[in-house]
Amino acid sequence: MTGIVARRFLWLVLTLWAVFTVTFFLMRAVPGGPFSTERKLPEITERAIAAKYRLDDPLLSQYRDHLGAALRGDLGPSFSQLDYRVGAVIAEGLPKSLLLGGVSLLLALFLGGMAGWASALRPRSLLDTFVMGTSSLGLALPNFVIASLLVMGVAFPLSAIPVAGWGGARHLILPSLCLSLPYAASIARLLRTGLLEACSEDWFRTARAKGWSRGEALRRHALRPGSIAVVSYLGPAAAGILTGSLVIEQVFAIPGVGSHFVQAALDRDYPLAMGVVLLYSLLVGTFNLVADLAVLAIDPRGANASGGAE
Amino acid sequence: MSGKSKSVLAGTAVALLALAVLGPPGRTVPSGTVVVGLGGDPSSLDPGRVTSVRDGRLVRALFEGLTVADEETLAPLPGCAATWSVSPDQRVWSFELVEGLRWSNGDLLVAEDFRRSWLRLLDPREGCPYAHLLWCIEGARAYSEGRGDREAVGIATPTPTRLVVRLETPLPHFLALTSSFPLVPVHGPSVEASAGSALTAPSRLVSNGPYRLVERSLRERVAVERNPHSHRAAEVAVPRIEYLATESATTTLNLFLSGEVHWATAVPTTILTRLVEDPRLADACTPRPHLESAFYRVNVTRPPFDDPRVRRALSLAIDRRVLCQEITRCGEQPAATFVPWPAPALAVLAPGATPPFPEYDRSVAPASGGARHASEVAPEDWGGLLHDPERARALLAEAGFRVPGRREGAELPGFEIHYSASPLHQRVAEWLQERWREELGLEVRLRRSEGKSAIAEQRRLDYDVSRSSWVADYLDPMTFLEIFHSSAGPNRTGWADAEYDRCIEEAGRKPGGEERNRLLAAAERILLERGPIIPLWYGVTTTFVSPRLEGLGANALDQQWPARFRWTEERP
Numbered sequence: 118m119t120g121i122v123a124r125r126f127l128w129l130v131l132t133l134w135a136v137f138t139v140t141f142f143l144m145r146a147v148p149g150g151p152f153s154t155e156r157k158l159p160e161i162t163e164r165a166i167a168a169k170y171r172l173d174d175p176l177l178s179q180y181r182d183h184l185g186a187a188l189r190g191d192l193g194p195s196f197s198q199l200d201y202r203v204g205a206v207i208a209e210g211l212p213k214s215l216l217l218g219g220v221s222l223l224l225a226l227f228l229g230g231m232a233g234w235a236s237a238l239r240p241r242s243l244l245d246t247f248v249m250g251t252s253s254l255g256l257a258l259p260n261f262v263i264a265s266l267l268v269m270g271v272a273f274p275l276s277a278i279p280v281a282g283w284g285g286a287r288h289l290i291l292p293s294l295c296l297s298l299p300y301a302a303s304i305a306r307l308l309r310t311g312l313l314e315a316c317s318e319d320w321f322r323t324a325r326a327k328g329w330s331r332g333e334a335l336r337r338h339a340l341r342p343g344s345i346a347v348v349s350y351l352g353p354a355a356a357g358i359l360t361g362s363l364v365i366e367q368v369f370a371i372p373g374v375g376s377h378f379v380q381a382a383l384d385r386d387y388p389l390a391m392g393v394v395l396l397y398s399l400l401v402g403t404f405n406l407v408a409d410l411a412v413l414a415i416d417p418r419g420a421n422a423s424g425g426a427e
Numbered sequence: 428m429s430g431k432s433k434s435v436l437a438g439t440a441v442a443l444l445a446l447a448v449l450g451p452p453g454r455t456v457p458s459g460t461v462v463v464g465l466g467g468d469p470s471s472l473d474p475g476r477v478t479s480v481r482d483g484r485l486v487r488a489l490f491e492g493l494t495v496a497d498e499e500t501l502a503p504l505p506g507c508a509a510t511w512s513v514s515p516d517q518r519v520w521s522f523e524l525v526e527g528l529r530w531s532n533g534d535l536l537v538a539e540d541f542r543r544s545w546l547r548l549l550d551p552r553e554g555c556p557y558a559h560l561l562w563c564i565e566g567a568r569a570y571s572e573g574r575g576d577r578e579a580v581g582i583a584t585p586t587p588t589r590l591v592v593r594l595e596t597p598l599p600h601f602l603a604l605t606s607s608f609p610l611v612p613v614h615g616p617s618v619e620a621s622a623g624s625a626l627t628a629p630s631r632l633v634s635n636g637p638y639r640l641v642e643r644s645l646r647e648r649v650a651v652e653r654n655p656h657s658h659r660a661a662e663v664a665v666p667r668i669e670y671l672a673t674e675s676a677t678t679t680l681n682l683f684l685s686g687e688v689h690w691a692t693a694v695p696t697t698i699l700t701r702l703v704e705d706p707r708l709a710d711a712c713t714p715r716p717h718l719e720s721a722f723y724r725v726n727v728t729r730p731p732f733d734d735p736r737v738r739r740a741l742s743l744a745i746d747r748r749v750l751c752q753e754i755t756r757c758g759e760q761p762a763a764t765f766v767p768w769p770a771p772a773l774a775v776l777a778p779g780a781t782p783p784f785p786e787y788d789r790s791v792a793p794a795s796g797g798a799r800h801a802s803e804v805a806p807e808d809w810g811g812l813l814h815d816p817e818r819a820r821a822l823l824a825e826a827g828f829r830v831p832g833r834r835e836g837a838e839l840p841g842f843e844i845h846y847s848a849s850p851l852h853q854r855v856a857e858w859l860q861e862r863w864r865e866e867l868g869l870e871v872r873l874r875r876s877e878g879k880s881a882i883a884e885q886r887r888l889d890y891d892v893s894r895s896s897w898v899a900d901y902l903d904p905m906t907f908l909e910i911f912h913s914s915a916g917p918n919r920t921g922w923a924d925a926e927y928d929r930c931i932e933e934a935g936r937k938p939g940g941e942e943r944n945r946l947l948a949a950a951e952r953i954l955l956e957r958g959p960i961i962p963l964w965y966g967v968t969t970t971f972v973s974p975r976l977e978g979l980g981a982n983a984l985d986q987q988w989p990a991r992f993r994w995t996e997e998r999p
Contacts, residue, residue, distance in 0.1 A: 147879075147880065148879070148880040148883035148884065149877075149878075149879025149880045149881075149882055149883040150879070150883070152556075153879060153882050153883060153886070154478065154882065158556050158916070159558070159559050159916065160916075161551060161571065161572045161573065162554055162555070162556060162558055162559070162571075163554075165551050165552060165553065165554030166554035166556075168552075168554070169552070169553075169554050197470060198468065198470065198471075198645065199470050199471035199473070199476050199477075200471050200472060200473065201645065206645060209644065209645040209646075210645065210646060268681060272681075272685075273681075273684075273685070276685075279685070279687070280678075280681040280682060280684075280685050280687075281673065281678045281681055281682055282671075282673075282682070282687065283647055284454040285454065366646075367674060367675045367678065368675060368677075368678055369678070370647075370671070370672075370673040370674075370675070370678050370682070372644060372645060372646035372647035372672070373646075376646065376674070383877065383878060383879070384879075385879050
């Protein structure tokens with residue numbers, strides 16, 4: 118197990134370096150600079166700004182300096198939020214994204230888990246058809262449609278629920294519901310499929326033959342192998358949900374980090390774009406590792422199958 | 428379901444509930460607070476570094492310059508300067524500061540603060556984007572370009588309350604410049620201590636305006652409260668203003684409809700025509716003339732656009748009345764000139780309002796009217812002045828190209844409309860594509876670029892015809908006309924005209940008056956007759972304002988002075 122963790126950690130470091138390198142050069146290859154605006158600045162001012170942010174250094178020298186600074190934990194000043202450094206931008210937004218994402222993830226697990234379980238309990242029943250139909254709808258409907266429907270159908274009629282903003286628990290209700298629904302739909306479908314697959318195994322039929330009810334047999338024997346797909350899915354899903362969503366943050370005015378993924382690129386804010394891309398990569402890598410370890414804990418045969426002598 | 432499953436579910440539900448309750452505590456907006464939907468975060472709160480209208484709204488709350496602009500007429504009124512005088516040759520301005528001015532931390536504010544702040548703006552190492560506003564001062568440009576000495580800049584402080592400024596040449600709008608946001612003073616000790624990156628924390632931002640910073644939360648809000656040290660503290664009626672950084676115009680509208688925002692500075696323009704029919708919004712939304720000119724640039728380095736007849740033909744084929752009524756639909760008025768809002772266009776949108784450049788207005792002649800002055804054109808005729816498809820076809824034929832109804836001439840090569848990604852720009856480009864096809868038989872393609880890429884492509888002259896707009900920096904026709912001087916950075920068309928350049932340069936040396944206006948009007952005529960632009964419309968500002976919020980004023984530069992805001996508890 119320790120060997121797996123060490124190997125994966127090494128891969129994570131290499132991945133982060135690759136992401137850093139690709140992002141660095143891709144951002145600078147895109148036309149338009151961070152300080153180019155409709156009103157062209159005088160040459161002298163443009164040169165002064167370029168010198169101030171060291172944009173006039175040779176590209177490889179910039180790369181070396183930025184990589185060195187990033188290793189020391191300093192991603193530099195933001196080019197769009199001129200009073201902030203990238204670390205401060207992320208430090209302000211990330212806790213809010215984590216809170217909203219955490220609530221949404223729990224909600225998604227709760228709703229998706231309930232729905233998947235109910236479907237697997239009575240496959241091909243009316244309830245199963247309803248749950249699967251609803252989850253298809255949840256997956257198919259874009260976030261902004263769900264968000265708009267919730268604002269119009271819930272927030273405006275019920276004045277206790279704010280239409281947007283940040284500041285209290287009630288501000289979390291609509292955005293977390295909206296953010297969790299597509300994930301809940303995926304979890305429901307994965308769990309149902311996993312449980313039904315387990316139901317077709319010989320040992321499940323043996324359990325039923327011993328007189329256990331379907332629910333009892335599912336819980337005792339099928340839940341563990343049937344939830345492997347959900348646990349694997351939760352790795353990248355958790356990274357996605359915790360780093361926020363552009364649409365949800367825009368519609369509900371959530372001051373998280375989600376919008377920076379798009380806005381930093383549009384603003385050519387190279388350091389901020391780099392910061393959020395590295396953050397996302399780090400979270401994806403970490404959660405994938407956690408998910409894989411969880412899967413190994415559920416089904417230890419995987420460790421041997423992947424060639425681990427550990 | 429077994430008891431264990433139930434307990435797992437119950438545990439999850441309790442955890443959810445606990446998170447919701449233990450989440451960030453609910454916040455209430457103090458009574459009397461005015462909430463403004465700012466449309467996004469300010470890029471900075473350092474007046475030397477900011478450029479946008481959005482940033483300017485905050486700077487005007489936090490800082491005060493030598494003068495402040497009247498919220499209706501934009502005339503310079505006493506700000507930090509109580510009085511001022513100018514020498515007979517209009518080159519030396521002397522400002523006497525109000526006695527006993529203080530910063531928000533209680534420090535005394537003296538004339539040297541202005542001198543130091545302006546020199547900081549000019550400092551070549553600072554790279555302040557609006558440094559060129561001060562290039563009119565003696566020695567300022569040389570210092571700003573790294574060629575001159577800081578001490579040679581013509582700003583002096585003979586006494587702690589007197590600031591004397593020597594200009595290179597007389598500048599009619601210099602006094603108005605002193606109310607612009609980059610020219611406010613900044614607190615020297617805090618700027619030096621910050622090393623340029625610590626103006627984020629309320630405790631560190633020392634300002635001299637009617638308000639002081641009390642809260643700044645990125646992508647959430649900036650809150651300001653009455654500055655007790657301001658010499659205007661007694662005049663400030665609204666104790667607290669919160670500027671929400673909400674980016675989405677639709678979300679801001681939702682907040683406005685739910686009463687959580689009192690002034691929405693950005694509105695969803697695509698649905699605006701339907702919104703204004705909503706009785707809840709009818710009183711709140713009034714399009715106001717804005718000193719913005721929307722136009723298309725034509726790349727004159729690419730044939731056939733090197734022929735002015737072709738450029739003019741494209742312009743004459745457009746019925747701008749239809750464009751404004753059916754496509755833009757937010758109150759914009761058809762443009763027959765480049766400098767916006769001449770009297771006839773203004774009369775349609777804001778009857779009785781004073782044109783922004785009344786003196787200039789009398790001397791400018793619409794392109795197709797030849798000898799007529801703008802003020803002599805009836806409002807109902809203005810929109811159609813530049814629409815003459817027959818003449819457009821004749822011009823193309825004269826240039827040797829085939830037009831609908833004629834067999835002679837070469838086929839005009841197809842070309843691209845280049846525009847930056849936005850629903851409005853897309854609709855306008857599609858509409859023009861259709862007009863040019865119908866009226867002139869042209870094959871036009873569309874090329875959409877993302878914002879910064881579009882600017883880079885314009886600078887490289889990598890386009891045929893490209894969307895643009897220009898907003899005034901100051902209240903003078905020169906702010907528009909100077910951008911097409913052959914040496915100007917924003918020209919971006921490859922166009923150079925010696926006579927145009929001469930008019931602009933000569934006008935720049937005049938202290939004002941009729942001769943200067945005549946020169947500028949002559950330049951605009953050249954621009955419209957053989958220049959690289961196709962004027963489209965004069966811009967408007969459309970915002971939603973609660974009827975309970977007063978004192979915003981209505982002016983052509985969309986500038987407000989928060990010290991004048993008034994909040995009425997009951998709807999009038």
